[in-house]
Amino acid sequence: MTVHKTLLASAAAFGLLAGAASAEPALIFDLGGKFDKSFNEAAYMGAKRWADETGGSYKELEMQSEAQREQALRRLAQSGANPIVMTGFAFGEVLNKVSPDYPDTSFVIIDSVVEQPNVQSNVFNEGEGSYLAGIMAAQASESGTVGFIGGMDIPLIHKFECGYRQGFLAANPDGEVLINYTGTTPAAWNDPVRGGELARAQISQGADVIYAAAGGTGIGVLQTAADEGVLSIGVDSNQNHLHPGQVLTSVVKRVDNAVYDAFTAGEAVEPGVKVWDVASDGVSVAIDDNNAELVTEDMQAGLDQVREKIASGEIEVHDYMTDNSCPVD
Structure with missing residues (x-):
């Protein structure tokens, strides 16, 4: 029977870790929660797949506040968890501080680069997947006006935009x-309430396709778009099923594969930077039964051509995070 251990983000719960002896892997979710139907949930699905296939067990922890990051990492390392996987760029600074204190523990971070000998950094070329979504939005839009709603105003989300x-x-x-x-x-x-408000404002300005790169906030964007009869684009996980026939596509980051691979490697996870892009199928746009009727043959053919050109380097999608600029500005 598959088992995973959920650890409440409290000092009392952390205390229970001290007696653990086996080197189980661990997964720490970022703020927004394990079942955000987006980024964190994609990570959970990777851990679940590993547990289902191997019968192994793992520790998991949901962050409740920024202040718990360092405490969570140290307590998990002291408990013998190995490797320790964390979702989100916000762990970067604290991981850079903590990891040298536990040289025999392997750490894996998603969405940030931490240059330490016992850290594997997983980064995704979200811009490439978002470019594909932009192509689809242009073909699906009747008004010629589309929207983008980001979560936290940071360079990483500007990369999507x-x-x-x-x-x-x-x-x-x-x-x-x-x-x-x-x-x-x-x-x-x-x-999600604020996400819905922003979506309604964009719809009032003529947007008929709205891309939400906002974690759990995006659920409100997708709901409002469906209510108002316009199309939306999901992010991180495949969100097409949330509103069948109303979600044009989802820009999928294979966060699940990053977690699955780390758990599979165990203590032998390789340090360094691991890049997931269109060529490696690390980012993609989701086509399934829920949105198949929205994707015409011409749209699919054009999408396939663009995907091949991105993978070959013929189309170069600018990475906002290289210089904090976007060439279309």
Whole structure:
């Protein structure tokens, strides 16, 4: 029987870890929660797949506040968990501080680069997947106006935005992309009400396709788009099923594969930077029964061509995080 251990984010729960002896892997979710139907849930699905296939057990922890990051890492390392996988760029600074104190523990971070000898950094070329979504949005839009709603206003999410705008404007140079961010604090990842408000504002300005790169906040964007009869684009996990026939596609980051691979490698996980892109199928746009009727043959053919050109390097999607700029500005 598959077993996983859920650890409450409290000092009392951390204390229970001290007696653990076996080297189980561990997964720490970022703020927004394990079942955010997006980034964190993708990580969970990777851990679950590993546990289902191997019969192994693992520890998991849901963050409740920023202040718990360092304590969580140290307690898990002291408990013997190995490797320790964490989701989210916000762990970067604290991991850089903590990892040297536990040289025999392997750490895996998703969405950030930490240059330590016992850390594997997993980064995704979200811009490439977002470019594909932009191509689809341009083909599906009837108004020529589409929207982008980001979560926390940080360079990583501008990477999504920039790729989306590049793809959309490549297909429709005269079109318009409306842009909003939910906030500047981690609370921006888990505010579906605000996401819905921003979606309604963009719809009132003519947007008929809205891409939400906002974690749990995006659930409100997708719901509002469906209620108002416009199309949406999901992110991180395949969210097409949330509103069948209303979600044009989802930009999928294979966070599940990153977690699965780390758990499979165990203590022998290789340090260094691991890049997931279109060529490695690390990022993609989801086509399934829920959105098949929205994707015409011409759209699919064009999408396949663009995907091949990105993978070969013929189309170069600018990475916002290299210089904090987007060439379409």
